[in-house]
Amino acid sequence: MSVKLYNTLTRKKETFIPIEEGKVKMYVCGPTVYNYIHIGNARPAIVFDTVRRHLQYRGYDVMYVSNFTDVDDKLIRAANELGEEVPAVAERFIEAYFEDTEALGCQRADVHPRVTENIELIVAFISELVNKGFAYESGGDVYYRTRKFDGYGKLSHQSIDELKVGARIGAGEKKDDALDFVLWKAAKEGEISWSSPWGEGRPGWHIECSAMARKYLGDSIDIHAGGQDLAFPHHENEIAQSEALTEKPFARYWLHNGYINIDNEKMSKSLGNFVLVHDIIKEVDPQVLRFFMLSVHYRNPVNYNRELLDSAAASLDRLKIAYDNVKHRKASSTDLTENNDQWLEKIEAHHTRFLQEMDDDFNTANAISVLFDLSKDANVYLLEDHTATAVLDAFLSKFEDMFFVLGLQVKQEELLDEDIDALIQERNEARKNRDFARADSIRDQLKDMNIILEDTAQGIRWRRG
């Protein structure tokens, strides 16, 4: 079984064949760290983390690199507004990025390179492009000579002449051609800068990814990913830079995730409808946000609002409760029942289908539906008078595997405070004495403490609401 993925470059779903067998070199464009990440930043983080997890589950050794843009116009502006230095602002929001994405279940990249730690590398990259005639200096800036690169537009499938129609040409441009883009920006008075053959300045936006991807992953990489909006011009420019320099294909597969809308409107500053992960996870379990994102295919648009998130929370709960239902039953399970094999086969079939769905361009929406099927089967199985430990274990282990691939966690076992435990005992006594008024009152009391009790044939159990 092989993984298939939709390649923006070819506009086709292709069988994934890595450059080096068993290994995946993957680069995901990371954020500019001038603020907390919003849910639009969270989508690629979650989606491509899931891609990575699945490839790993499929046995690939994945080298995952994701950058931080820690110097650029937005950062300089933010620093000025905050009255702080650029590095301090960047550092703070990098920390925040790690906090937020970790909460969302994203594994850290193998390397998180930063622009400011790779200036020399970037300068060397630009110099080579200048030497090869693909770049030129102009008034302290360095520009990429876009028309010189034959394949320009191959990712976004635009012809270079049509691009020109839409391109805006700002006043006072130092470019030879409107399509040229900046590789090195001359520093303005007081701006953070580094020295270079062209004077004090800093890297342009696109060059960092070309340089850093090459440094950590080599001239040619397997998967390059990011948000849909990055396809043009960012990724297009990366291709131009990298391939002009190395004369090798930069990335084999280009993956782009779709947008997020808020209440069917584009998230934008002017509308004031930015939703920061930092804020939302104070109110909602971060896993719910992850689950919500994964419940839609990664290339399709996602509409966001609180109601939809609450609905996702209810869905996730069903899955987690099903898992708990199975776990709870283990204490009273036996070694043998009649239909073990039949159930084990069913469970295995679900797992197989889950992987097939993931193999098919990471169809997490369908993969999640398999999880619901597994839950249904688990609950149906628990209807039987006797359950086998082997079957319960199989349910649990497959649940855990699938949850792991999706980056979700099944509920952790927790201990209750003694006084809560005492309340449960007291209610138990009350029930035995058929003092239901007292029993119900205790149950309500616990509910106010966010603890939901369930009386089952196998005894009382509780969970957090």
Add this chain to the structure above:
RNA sequence: GGUGGUAUAGCCAAGCGGUAAGGCGCAGGUCUGCAAAACCUUUAUCCUCGGUUCAAUUCCGAGUACCACCUCCA
């Protein structure tokens, strides 16, 4: 002007040439002291109009609506 996306039940969302997965919600039922959890049942003229086909939600054409990229943006 160029490029692309989306339109499927109250809501979310897969699918895709043979007559619609899954979830949330709603309603009814079973179980329960009552609940909870769970199970069962119910819930869709697949945007419109043409065309191709034995057969189209699925392909083609023309529309309509919404969205995005072509400028910083996930």
